[in-house]
Amino acid sequence: MSRLQAFALHLLISGLIFIALFAVLWLWFFPGALFAAAGGWQGVKIIALVDMVLGPCLTLIVFNPRKPRGELCRDLGIVGLVQLLALLGGLYAVQSVRPLLVVQVYDTLYVHNQESLQRLDMTAEQRQTLLGVLPRFYYVEVPREQGAFLQDHVKGLLSGALPAQDDVTRYQAWPDEASVRQALLYAATEQAGCLRLDIESAYASGSVCVDAQSLRLSDFVAEAPEH
Structure with missing residues (x-):
């Protein structure tokens, strides 16, 4: 797998996660007109920045097919952990404004x-x-x-x-x-x-x-x- 393929795969996975979280925000946290009137778009921007930008970009930076398999798995695991922690922080921020x-x-x-x-x-x-x-x-x-x-x-x-x-x-x-x-x-x-x-x-x-x-x-x- 090339660096760009790894980036595209991570972006696809992040996109699916984003769609699920967007549905939660749209249907439950900010239902109806509250989405536009009470900070729903701000919440989406936080989630998109963390989920769609941070994780895939880190993968683009650290992924190298020439690295030993163990080292590559370690680096991608760290990227995943960083993205997860950032995503949890973003969700906490959304929780405070919903x-x-x-x-x-x-x-x-x-x-x-x-x-x-x-x-x-x-x-x-x-x-x-x-x-x-x-x-x-x-x-x-x-x-x-x-x-x-x-x-x-x-x-x-x-x-x-x-x-x-x-x-x-x-x-x-x-x-x-x-x-x-x-x-x-x-x-x-x-x-x-x-x-x-x-x-x-x-x-x-x-x-x-x-x-x-x-x-x-x-x-x-x-x-x-x-x-």
Whole structure:
């Protein structure tokens, strides 16, 4: 096997691993519009850099068909170990940024990941109750009339209270009944059959369509940058 053949084989294997990890990120860690709105692309870039670039390039550097078989196996084993450790580090980085909580406050969805949750000072009991393997959806009960909501919001800020989206004691799980979930979207803007809410995360701001039946977010539209 030549150096380029070894590189191509390693790249093929890395590509298959990348496809599997991409599917996990797309379907479970960042489902639906959360992929674009909450750091999914950043996670893919980390995985791609480690899996598709680092390992195959190291193989291209160290592979030499003239080396004794034992030495070649040792070098490739080290390359594999380095790639595995780097990949685990990349997955840990993705784990820290993936969305864990999606909290609705009036007309906005706020996305919390591991990093943003650290500033909320949650107790161990609250973390066990509120968090799961997949993103969980909650809402905060606020006044339904816009003027009353804004007045309540400003009053809370002036008094030094936590913003509603950061006050975990006010979180209520989205109900199982689709009709009740539909009623919670009272502040959504309807556009061509889409109930659209604003969304904010550490990575992007914009709006998404909310499906009350499946509780799935779709069609993320990024907020236009200010000039």
